[in-house]
Amino acid sequence: MSTKGNGASSRRTRRMRHGGASVAEIEELYRRRFPVFVRTVTATLRDADAAVDVVQDGFALALRKRRTFRGDSNTEAWVWRIVLNVALDHARQQRRARQLERVEPAPAGDDHSTIDLRALVLALPQRQRLILFLRYYADLTYEQIAEALGVRTGTVAATLHSAHATLRRELEEVPR
Amino acid sequence: MKELQIVLDEFGADARVDEANWSDVVARSRRATTGYRSRRTLVLALAAVILISLASVAIAAEFDLLTQQEQFHDRTPDDPARRGQSVQVAASDNWALIAWHSEAGLCLDFAIADNSTFSCGLPVRGAMPAADANERSGHAVAGSISGGNLVGGDGRATIFGATAPEVARVVVELANGRLVVPHVYDAPPNLDAEARFFIARLRLDELERGLDRESPVRAYEAYDSDGRLIERVED
Numbered sequence: 334m335s336t337k338g339n340g341a342s343s344r345r346t347r348r349m350r351h352g353g354a355s356v357a358e359i360e361e362l363y364r365r366r367f368p369v370f371v372r373t374v375t376a377t378l379r380d381a382d383a384a385v386d387v388v389q390d391g392f393a394l395a396l397r398k399r400r401t402f403r404g405d406s407n408t409e410a411w412v413w414r415i416v417l418n419v420a421l422d423h424a425r426q427q428r429r430a431r432q433l434e435r436v437e438p439a440p441a442g443d444d445h446s447t448i449d450l451r452a453l454v455l456a457l458p459q460r461q462r463l464i465l466f467l468r469y470y471a472d473l474t475y476e477q478i479a480e481a482l483g484v485r486t487g488t489v490a491a492t493l494h495s496a497h498a499t500l501r502r503e504l505e506e507v508p509r
Numbered sequence: 510m511k512e513l514q515i516v517l518d519e520f521g522a523d524a525r526v527d528e529a530n531w532s533d534v535v536a537r538s539r540r541a542t543t544g545y546r547s548r549r550t551l552v553l554a555l556a557a558v559i560l561i562s563l564a565s566v567a568i569a570a571e572f573d574l575l576t577q578q579e580q581f582h583d584r585t586p587d588d589p590a591r592r593g594q595s596v597q598v599a600a601s602d603n604w605a606l607i608a609w610h611s612e613a614g615l616c617l618d619f620a621i622a623d624n625s626t627f628s629c630g631l632p633v634r635g636a637m638p639a640a641d642a643n644e645r646s647g648h649a650v651a652g653s654i655s656g657g658n659l660v661g662g663d664g665r666a667t668i669f670g671a672t673a674p675e676v677a678r679v680v681v682e683l684a685n686g687r688l689v690v691p692h693v694y695d696a697p698p699n700l701d702a703e704a705r706f707f708i709a710r711l712r713l714d715e716l717e718r719g720l721d722r723e724s725p726v727r728a729y730e731a732y733d734s735d736g737r738l739i740e741r742v743e744d
Binding site: 360363364367368372373375376379381382384385389390392393394396397439449450451454464465466471497500 | 512513515516517519521523524525527528529530531532533534535537538540688721737
Protein backbone atom coordinates (compact mmCIF):
# COMPACT_ATOMS: atom_id res chain seq x y z
CA MET A 334 0.00 0.00 0.00
CA SER A 335 1.36 3.32 -0.86
CA THR A 336 0.54 6.46 0.96
CA LYS A 337 0.65 9.99 -0.18
CA GLY A 338 1.53 12.84 2.06
CA ASN A 339 -0.46 16.00 2.13
CA GLY A 340 2.57 18.12 1.51
CA ALA A 341 2.24 20.03 4.77
CA SER A 342 5.79 19.33 5.84
CA SER A 343 7.21 20.77 2.65
CA ARG A 344 4.94 23.74 2.50
CA ARG A 345 6.84 26.98 2.50
CA THR A 346 5.43 30.14 3.85
CA ARG A 347 5.85 32.74 1.17
CA ARG A 348 5.29 36.32 2.02
CA MET A 349 4.50 38.55 -0.83
CA ARG A 350 3.72 42.16 -0.96
CA HIS A 351 0.61 42.48 -3.01
CA GLY A 352 1.04 46.18 -3.55
CA GLY A 353 -0.18 49.26 -1.78
CA ALA A 354 1.72 51.83 0.22
CA SER A 355 0.91 52.38 3.88
CA VAL A 356 -0.17 55.72 5.29
CA ALA A 357 2.80 55.59 7.66
CA GLU A 358 5.16 55.07 4.75
CA ILE A 359 3.81 58.07 2.87
CA GLU A 360 3.77 60.21 6.00
CA GLU A 361 7.38 59.33 6.77
CA LEU A 362 8.38 60.30 3.24
CA TYR A 363 6.47 63.55 3.54
CA ARG A 364 8.09 64.55 6.84
CA ARG A 365 11.57 63.60 5.69
CA ARG A 366 11.47 64.98 2.18
CA PHE A 367 8.96 67.83 2.21
CA PRO A 368 11.62 70.55 1.68
CA VAL A 369 13.00 68.68 -1.32
CA PHE A 370 9.56 68.25 -2.87
CA VAL A 371 8.68 71.89 -2.32
CA ARG A 372 12.00 73.15 -3.65
CA THR A 373 11.77 71.03 -6.78
CA VAL A 374 8.19 72.02 -7.49
CA THR A 375 8.98 75.66 -6.79
CA ALA A 376 11.76 75.54 -9.35
CA THR A 377 9.52 73.73 -11.80
CA LEU A 378 6.58 76.11 -11.48
CA ARG A 379 8.53 79.23 -10.60
CA ASP A 380 5.77 79.87 -8.09
CA ALA A 381 6.48 79.37 -4.40
CA ASP A 382 2.85 79.79 -3.38
CA ALA A 383 1.55 77.23 -5.80
CA ALA A 384 4.37 74.80 -5.01
CA VAL A 385 3.24 74.16 -1.44
CA ASP A 386 -0.30 73.68 -2.63
CA VAL A 387 0.82 71.26 -5.31
CA VAL A 388 2.92 69.21 -2.91
CA GLN A 389 0.04 69.04 -0.43
CA ASP A 390 -2.36 67.98 -3.15
CA GLY A 391 0.16 65.52 -4.55
CA PHE A 392 0.63 63.76 -1.22
CA ALA A 393 -3.13 63.82 -0.63
CA LEU A 394 -3.57 62.11 -3.97
CA ALA A 395 -0.87 59.59 -3.07
CA LEU A 396 -2.77 58.81 0.13
CA ARG A 397 -5.92 58.32 -1.85
CA LYS A 398 -4.28 56.11 -4.43
CA ARG A 399 -2.01 54.23 -2.05
CA ARG A 400 -3.74 50.90 -2.65
CA THR A 401 -2.93 51.11 -6.35
CA PHE A 402 0.77 51.37 -5.68
CA ARG A 403 2.63 48.32 -6.95
CA GLY A 404 4.93 47.02 -4.29
CA ASP A 405 7.63 46.13 -6.79
CA SER A 406 8.54 49.74 -7.51
CA ASN A 407 10.06 52.54 -5.47
CA THR A 408 7.64 54.33 -3.15
CA GLU A 409 9.39 57.68 -3.37
CA ALA A 410 9.57 57.53 -7.16
CA TRP A 411 5.87 56.67 -7.23
CA VAL A 412 5.03 59.71 -5.05
CA TRP A 413 7.27 61.91 -7.17
CA ARG A 414 5.37 60.83 -10.22
CA ILE A 415 2.10 61.83 -8.61
CA VAL A 416 3.40 65.16 -7.34
CA LEU A 417 4.97 66.03 -10.69
CA ASN A 418 1.75 65.18 -12.49
CA VAL A 419 -0.16 67.48 -10.16
CA ALA A 420 2.47 70.16 -10.76
CA LEU A 421 2.27 69.83 -14.53
CA ASP A 422 -1.52 69.86 -14.40
CA HIS A 423 -1.33 73.02 -12.37
CA ALA A 424 1.12 74.52 -14.83
CA ARG A 425 -1.17 73.71 -17.70
CA GLN A 426 -4.14 75.20 -15.92
CA GLN A 427 -2.29 78.36 -15.14
CA ARG A 428 -0.71 78.49 -18.59
CA ARG A 429 2.60 78.74 -16.87
CA ALA A 430 4.12 75.87 -18.83
CA ARG A 431 3.69 77.80 -22.06
CA GLN A 432 5.14 80.82 -20.41
CA LEU A 433 8.19 78.84 -19.30
CA GLU A 434 8.74 77.41 -22.77
CA ARG A 435 8.68 80.87 -24.26
CA VAL A 436 11.57 82.17 -22.21
CA GLU A 437 14.39 82.77 -24.66
CA PRO A 438 18.06 82.69 -23.87
CA ALA A 439 19.67 86.07 -23.57
CA PRO A 440 21.16 87.25 -26.85
CA ALA A 441 24.77 86.41 -27.48
CA GLY A 442 27.13 89.20 -26.72
CA ASP A 443 26.04 89.67 -23.14
CA ASP A 444 28.21 88.46 -20.37
CA HIS A 445 27.25 84.98 -19.27
CA SER A 446 25.96 86.24 -16.00
CA THR A 447 23.74 84.25 -13.64
CA ILE A 448 20.68 85.83 -15.22
CA ASP A 449 21.67 84.44 -18.61
CA LEU A 450 22.09 80.94 -17.28
CA ARG A 451 18.69 81.14 -15.64
CA ALA A 452 17.20 81.87 -19.02
CA LEU A 453 19.10 78.98 -20.57
CA VAL A 454 17.80 76.58 -17.95
CA LEU A 455 14.26 77.82 -18.41
CA ALA A 456 14.62 77.42 -22.15
CA LEU A 457 15.46 73.74 -21.83
CA PRO A 458 12.77 71.32 -22.98
CA GLN A 459 10.44 70.43 -20.14
CA ARG A 460 11.71 66.88 -19.71
CA GLN A 461 15.34 68.01 -19.59
CA ARG A 462 14.48 70.64 -17.02
CA LEU A 463 12.52 68.21 -14.86
CA ILE A 464 15.27 65.62 -14.92
CA LEU A 465 17.80 68.28 -14.08
CA PHE A 466 15.73 69.43 -11.11
CA LEU A 467 15.02 65.92 -9.85
CA ARG A 468 18.67 65.10 -10.02
CA TYR A 469 19.88 68.31 -8.44
CA TYR A 470 17.24 69.08 -5.80
CA ALA A 471 15.96 65.63 -4.93
CA ASP A 472 19.18 63.76 -5.58
CA LEU A 473 17.17 60.91 -7.08
CA THR A 474 18.96 58.06 -8.77
CA TYR A 475 18.54 57.58 -12.49
CA GLU A 476 16.27 54.64 -11.74
CA GLN A 477 14.06 56.72 -9.45
CA ILE A 478 13.86 59.54 -11.97
CA ALA A 479 12.98 57.03 -14.66
CA GLU A 480 10.14 55.66 -12.51
CA ALA A 481 8.94 59.12 -11.56
CA LEU A 482 8.77 60.28 -15.16
CA GLY A 483 7.79 56.97 -16.69
CA VAL A 484 10.81 56.75 -18.95
CA ARG A 485 13.72 54.36 -19.29
CA THR A 486 16.82 54.75 -17.17
CA GLY A 487 18.89 55.18 -20.30
CA THR A 488 16.66 58.03 -21.35
CA VAL A 489 17.32 59.78 -18.04
CA ALA A 490 21.07 59.51 -18.48
CA ALA A 491 20.92 60.66 -22.08
CA THR A 492 18.58 63.54 -21.31
CA LEU A 493 20.67 64.74 -18.41
CA HIS A 494 23.78 64.57 -20.54
CA SER A 495 22.00 66.46 -23.28
CA ALA A 496 20.85 69.17 -20.86
CA HIS A 497 24.35 69.65 -19.53
CA ALA A 498 25.78 69.68 -23.04
CA THR A 499 23.27 72.29 -24.16
CA LEU A 500 24.01 74.55 -21.23
CA ARG A 501 27.75 74.10 -21.61
CA ARG A 502 27.62 74.81 -25.34
CA GLU A 503 25.51 77.91 -24.88
CA LEU A 504 27.82 79.20 -22.21
CA GLU A 505 30.91 78.53 -24.30
CA GLU A 506 29.41 80.34 -27.26
CA VAL A 507 28.96 83.46 -25.22
CA PRO A 508 32.06 85.64 -25.61
CA ARG A 509 33.75 86.34 -22.35
CA MET B 510 29.36 73.86 -13.70
CA LYS B 511 29.42 75.98 -10.63
CA GLU B 512 27.25 78.59 -12.33
CA LEU B 513 24.53 76.05 -12.86
CA GLN B 514 24.58 75.13 -9.19
CA ILE B 515 24.17 78.78 -8.29
CA VAL B 516 21.26 79.20 -10.67
CA LEU B 517 19.51 76.07 -9.43
CA ASP B 518 19.95 77.22 -5.87
CA GLU B 519 18.31 80.48 -6.87
CA PHE B 520 15.40 78.72 -8.52
CA GLY B 521 14.54 76.98 -5.28
CA ALA B 522 15.58 79.78 -2.99
CA ASP B 523 12.11 81.09 -2.26
CA ALA B 524 10.62 77.65 -1.68
CA ARG B 525 8.53 77.52 1.48
CA VAL B 526 10.25 74.53 2.95
CA ASP B 527 8.97 75.16 6.47
CA GLU B 528 5.29 74.86 5.65
CA ALA B 529 4.95 71.13 5.99
CA ASN B 530 1.53 70.23 7.35
CA TRP B 531 0.63 66.55 7.36
CA SER B 532 -2.81 67.17 8.85
CA ASP B 533 -3.61 69.32 5.85
CA VAL B 534 -2.54 66.49 3.52
CA VAL B 535 -4.82 64.06 5.32
CA ALA B 536 -7.69 66.54 5.22
CA ARG B 537 -7.18 67.11 1.49
CA SER B 538 -7.11 63.37 0.84
CA ARG B 539 -10.43 62.99 2.65
CA ARG B 540 -12.02 65.79 0.68
CA ALA B 541 -10.79 64.23 -2.52
CA THR B 542 -11.87 60.79 -1.39
CA THR B 543 -15.42 61.98 -0.88
CA GLY B 544 -15.59 63.14 -4.46
CA TYR B 545 -13.81 60.06 -5.69
CA ARG B 546 -16.15 57.79 -3.81
CA SER B 547 -19.13 59.66 -5.15
CA ARG B 548 -17.85 59.26 -8.69
CA ARG B 549 -17.00 55.64 -8.07
CA THR B 550 -20.43 55.00 -6.59
CA LEU B 551 -22.03 56.68 -9.57
CA VAL B 552 -19.94 54.62 -12.01
CA LEU B 553 -20.76 51.40 -10.14
CA ALA B 554 -24.43 52.28 -10.08
CA LEU B 555 -24.44 52.98 -13.80
CA ALA B 556 -22.57 49.74 -14.49
CA ALA B 557 -25.08 47.83 -12.38
CA VAL B 558 -27.99 49.37 -14.24
CA ILE B 559 -26.42 48.49 -17.59
CA LEU B 560 -25.67 44.91 -16.50
CA ILE B 561 -29.16 44.42 -15.14
CA SER B 562 -30.61 45.80 -18.37
CA LEU B 563 -28.45 43.52 -20.52
CA ALA B 564 -29.26 40.51 -18.34
CA SER B 565 -32.94 41.35 -18.51
CA VAL B 566 -32.78 41.58 -22.29
CA ALA B 567 -30.91 38.28 -22.51
CA ILE B 568 -33.30 36.53 -20.13
CA ALA B 569 -36.28 38.02 -21.93
CA ALA B 570 -34.91 36.94 -25.32
CA GLU B 571 -34.26 33.41 -24.07
CA PHE B 572 -37.66 33.20 -22.46
CA ASP B 573 -39.37 34.61 -25.53
CA LEU B 574 -37.73 32.24 -28.01
CA LEU B 575 -38.18 29.21 -25.77
CA THR B 576 -41.80 30.09 -25.23
CA GLN B 577 -42.27 30.89 -28.88
CA GLN B 578 -40.94 27.48 -29.91
CA GLU B 579 -42.87 25.50 -27.33
CA GLN B 580 -46.10 27.24 -28.29
CA PHE B 581 -45.32 26.78 -31.98
CA HIS B 582 -44.74 23.03 -31.68
CA ASP B 583 -47.66 22.50 -29.32
CA ARG B 584 -50.01 24.21 -31.76
CA THR B 585 -48.78 22.32 -34.83
CA PRO B 586 -50.49 18.90 -34.99
CA ASP B 587 -47.93 17.35 -37.33
CA ASP B 588 -44.96 18.17 -35.11
CA PRO B 589 -43.67 15.39 -32.85
CA ALA B 590 -45.13 15.52 -29.36
CA ARG B 591 -42.76 17.23 -26.95
CA ARG B 592 -41.52 15.31 -23.93
CA GLY B 593 -40.24 17.59 -21.22
CA GLN B 594 -39.09 21.14 -21.42
CA SER B 595 -37.18 22.87 -24.18
CA VAL B 596 -33.64 23.85 -23.30
CA GLN B 597 -31.49 26.55 -24.80
CA VAL B 598 -28.15 25.23 -26.04
CA ALA B 599 -26.70 28.44 -27.45
CA ALA B 600 -27.97 31.90 -28.24
CA SER B 601 -27.10 35.30 -29.48
CA ASP B 602 -29.07 38.49 -29.15
CA ASN B 603 -31.38 37.56 -32.02
CA TRP B 604 -31.35 33.78 -32.29
CA ALA B 605 -31.34 30.65 -30.15
CA LEU B 606 -30.46 27.00 -30.65
CA ILE B 607 -32.99 25.01 -28.65
CA ALA B 608 -33.03 21.28 -27.90
CA TRP B 609 -35.97 19.20 -26.76
CA HIS B 610 -36.99 15.59 -26.46
CA SER B 611 -39.88 14.31 -28.52
CA GLU B 612 -41.56 11.08 -29.44
CA ALA B 613 -39.34 11.14 -32.54
CA GLY B 614 -36.12 11.55 -30.62
CA LEU B 615 -34.06 14.58 -29.83
CA CYS B 616 -35.06 17.73 -31.71
CA LEU B 617 -33.13 20.87 -32.47
CA ASP B 618 -34.71 24.22 -33.22
CA PHE B 619 -32.93 27.14 -34.71
CA ALA B 620 -35.18 30.04 -33.78
CA ILE B 621 -35.34 33.73 -34.45
CA ALA B 622 -38.19 36.02 -33.56
CA ASP B 623 -41.40 34.76 -35.18
CA ASN B 624 -39.69 32.06 -37.19
CA SER B 625 -37.74 28.84 -36.84
CA THR B 626 -36.57 25.65 -38.46
CA PHE B 627 -36.13 22.38 -36.67
CA SER B 628 -34.93 18.84 -37.07
CA CYS B 629 -35.95 15.79 -35.07
CA GLY B 630 -34.59 12.26 -34.72
CA LEU B 631 -31.02 13.14 -35.59
CA PRO B 632 -29.29 9.76 -36.08
CA VAL B 633 -26.41 10.55 -33.78
CA ARG B 634 -25.08 8.51 -30.89
CA GLY B 635 -26.21 10.12 -27.67
CA ALA B 636 -29.15 11.82 -29.34
CA MET B 637 -31.17 8.81 -30.42
CA PRO B 638 -34.06 7.27 -28.50
CA ALA B 639 -33.01 4.19 -26.53
CA ALA B 640 -35.06 1.89 -28.76
CA ASP B 641 -33.39 3.12 -31.92
CA ALA B 642 -29.96 3.10 -30.34
CA ASN B 643 -30.28 -0.60 -29.78
CA GLU B 644 -31.13 -1.17 -33.39
CA ARG B 645 -28.63 1.17 -35.03
CA SER B 646 -25.19 2.23 -34.10
CA GLY B 647 -25.85 5.84 -35.02
CA HIS B 648 -23.50 8.37 -36.56
CA ALA B 649 -20.93 10.64 -35.02
CA VAL B 650 -22.45 13.72 -36.59
CA ALA B 651 -25.60 14.89 -38.33
CA GLY B 652 -26.64 18.34 -39.33
CA SER B 653 -29.26 20.53 -40.88
CA ILE B 654 -29.32 23.91 -42.54
CA SER B 655 -31.79 26.70 -42.11
CA GLY B 656 -33.97 27.68 -45.01
CA GLY B 657 -33.71 30.98 -46.79
CA ASN B 658 -36.59 32.33 -44.76
CA LEU B 659 -34.39 32.34 -41.68
CA VAL B 660 -31.70 34.72 -42.71
CA GLY B 661 -33.52 37.34 -40.69
CA GLY B 662 -32.02 40.76 -40.43
CA ASP B 663 -28.40 39.72 -40.37
CA GLY B 664 -28.23 38.08 -43.79
CA ARG B 665 -26.87 34.78 -42.50
CA ALA B 666 -27.91 31.17 -43.02
CA THR B 667 -27.38 28.62 -40.28
CA ILE B 668 -25.91 25.14 -40.19
CA PHE B 669 -26.64 23.27 -36.99
CA GLY B 670 -26.75 19.75 -35.71
CA ALA B 671 -25.69 17.20 -33.13
CA THR B 672 -22.67 15.01 -32.57
CA ALA B 673 -21.75 11.97 -30.54
CA PRO B 674 -20.34 12.75 -27.08
CA GLU B 675 -16.75 11.95 -28.09
CA VAL B 676 -16.69 14.51 -30.90
CA ALA B 677 -14.54 17.52 -30.17
CA ARG B 678 -14.57 19.27 -33.53
CA VAL B 679 -16.87 19.40 -36.51
CA VAL B 680 -15.91 20.47 -39.99
CA VAL B 681 -18.65 21.21 -42.50
CA GLU B 682 -17.67 20.96 -46.15
CA LEU B 683 -19.85 23.12 -48.35
CA ALA B 684 -20.76 22.29 -51.90
CA ASN B 685 -18.27 24.82 -53.18
CA GLY B 686 -15.47 23.17 -51.22
CA ARG B 687 -15.31 25.74 -48.50
CA LEU B 688 -14.72 24.33 -45.02
CA VAL B 689 -16.60 25.74 -42.05
CA VAL B 690 -15.74 24.94 -38.43
CA PRO B 691 -18.79 25.51 -36.26
CA HIS B 692 -18.73 26.07 -32.53
CA VAL B 693 -19.50 22.87 -30.60
CA TYR B 694 -21.48 23.04 -27.36
CA ASP B 695 -22.01 20.50 -24.61
CA ALA B 696 -25.55 19.46 -23.87
CA PRO B 697 -27.04 21.59 -21.10
CA PRO B 698 -27.31 19.57 -17.86
CA ASN B 699 -31.11 19.85 -17.76
CA LEU B 700 -31.48 18.36 -21.24
CA ASP B 701 -30.70 14.79 -20.20
CA ALA B 702 -28.76 13.92 -23.34
CA GLU B 703 -25.21 12.82 -24.05
CA ALA B 704 -24.97 14.43 -27.45
CA ARG B 705 -23.14 17.63 -28.25
CA PHE B 706 -24.38 20.34 -30.55
CA PHE B 707 -22.91 22.62 -33.16
CA ILE B 708 -23.95 25.73 -34.98
CA ALA B 709 -22.40 27.98 -37.60
CA ARG B 710 -23.88 31.11 -39.06
CA LEU B 711 -22.80 31.95 -42.59
CA ARG B 712 -23.22 34.76 -45.02
CA LEU B 713 -25.79 33.56 -47.50
CA ASP B 714 -24.01 35.12 -50.45
CA GLU B 715 -20.89 33.12 -49.60
CA LEU B 716 -22.96 30.01 -49.31
CA GLU B 717 -24.78 30.57 -52.54
CA ARG B 718 -21.57 30.47 -54.57
CA GLY B 719 -21.51 26.73 -54.01
CA LEU B 720 -25.16 26.08 -54.69
CA ASP B 721 -24.87 23.69 -57.59
CA ARG B 722 -27.22 21.14 -56.07
CA GLU B 723 -30.04 21.01 -53.60
CA SER B 724 -28.05 21.03 -50.39
CA PRO B 725 -25.27 23.55 -49.92
CA VAL B 726 -23.57 21.11 -47.55
CA ARG B 727 -21.45 18.37 -49.08
CA ALA B 728 -20.42 16.59 -45.89
CA TYR B 729 -20.09 16.76 -42.13
CA GLU B 730 -16.85 15.52 -40.57
CA ALA B 731 -16.46 14.65 -36.90
CA TYR B 732 -13.06 14.68 -35.17
CA ASP B 733 -12.01 13.59 -31.71
CA SER B 734 -9.95 15.66 -29.28
CA ASP B 735 -6.72 14.33 -30.79
CA GLY B 736 -7.74 15.56 -34.22
CA ARG B 737 -8.51 12.12 -35.59
CA LEU B 738 -11.38 11.82 -38.05
CA ILE B 739 -14.13 9.74 -36.48
CA GLU B 740 -16.58 9.84 -39.35
CA ARG B 741 -17.40 11.69 -42.53
CA VAL B 742 -21.09 11.85 -43.27
CA GLU B 743 -22.10 12.88 -46.78
CA ASP B 744 -25.21 15.01 -46.82
